[in-house]
Amino acid sequence: MEAKIANFFESVGNFFTGGDQIPWCDRDIIVGCEREVAKASSDEFRSECLMRLSWALVHSRQPEDVQRGIAMLEGAGRIRELTLSTCSECLAASLPGITNPLQLRERLYLLAVGYYRSGDYSKSRQLVDRCLEIAPDWRQARALKKTIEDKITRDGVIGMGIAATVVGLVAGGIAAAVARKK
Numbered sequence: 001m002e003a004k005i006a007n008f009f010e011s012v013g014n015f016f017t018g019g020d021q022i023p024w025c026d027r028d029i030i031v032g033c034e035r036e037v038a039k040a041s042s043d044e045f046r047s048e049c050l051m052r053l054s055w056a057l058v059h060s061r062q063p064e065d066v067q068r069g070i071a072m073l074e075g076a077g078r079i080r081e082l083t084l085s086t087c088s089e090c091l092a093a094s095l096p097g098i099t100n101p102l103q104l105r106e107r108l109y110l111l112a113v114g115y116y117r118s119g120d121y122s123k124s125r126q127l128v129d130r131c132l133e134i135a136p137d138w139r140q141a142r143a144l145k146k147t148i149e150d151k152i153t154r155d156g157v158i159g160m161g162i163a164a165t166v167v168g169l170v171a172g173g174i175a176a177a178v179a180r181k182k
Contacts, residue, residue, distance in 0.1 A: 027062070
């Protein structure tokens with residue numbers, strides 16, 4: 001019984017705080033990844049190090065790190081709109097340096113995390129949908145999609161609550177003003 005009560009209070013707390021299950025990354029891990037990239041000797045190893053660094057950046061608590069991670073994942077230029085096409089070949093062409101579906105899936109997922117962390121939930125949802133087109137059974141992408149949808153729903157409910165409160169205060173003010181006139 002105590003476990004159920006604890007779960008209830010945790011879910012209520014998560015509702016209002018926006019808690020999610022996406023891991024966070026500390027600054028010291030980012031610094032270690034940056035050192036690893038600087039010391040990389042081969043192009044292949046450097047590419048692996050850059051992916052680890054971009055993972056660390058999009059999972060950072062610092063918004064500037066998240067933006068840097070998004071920029072790294074998108075490459076030198078901005079990513080073309082992924083809504084224009086759903087074919088994997090077209091998506092691969094829009095993300096520089098990607099040669100296989102696994103790399104494409106990973107990069108799209110990390111971009112989705114980055115956009116989620118930066119508050120662009122619609123872009124994040126588009127990217128995670130692309131991940132699920134490539135790998136429909138990928139649990140990590142499914143969990144992220146649920147997190148995004150929960151966040152959108154939670155923000156909508158909170159927004160409706162604020163709007164209802166404002167309407168109530170305005171109606172109460174009008175009622176008080178009318179009562180004073182009489």
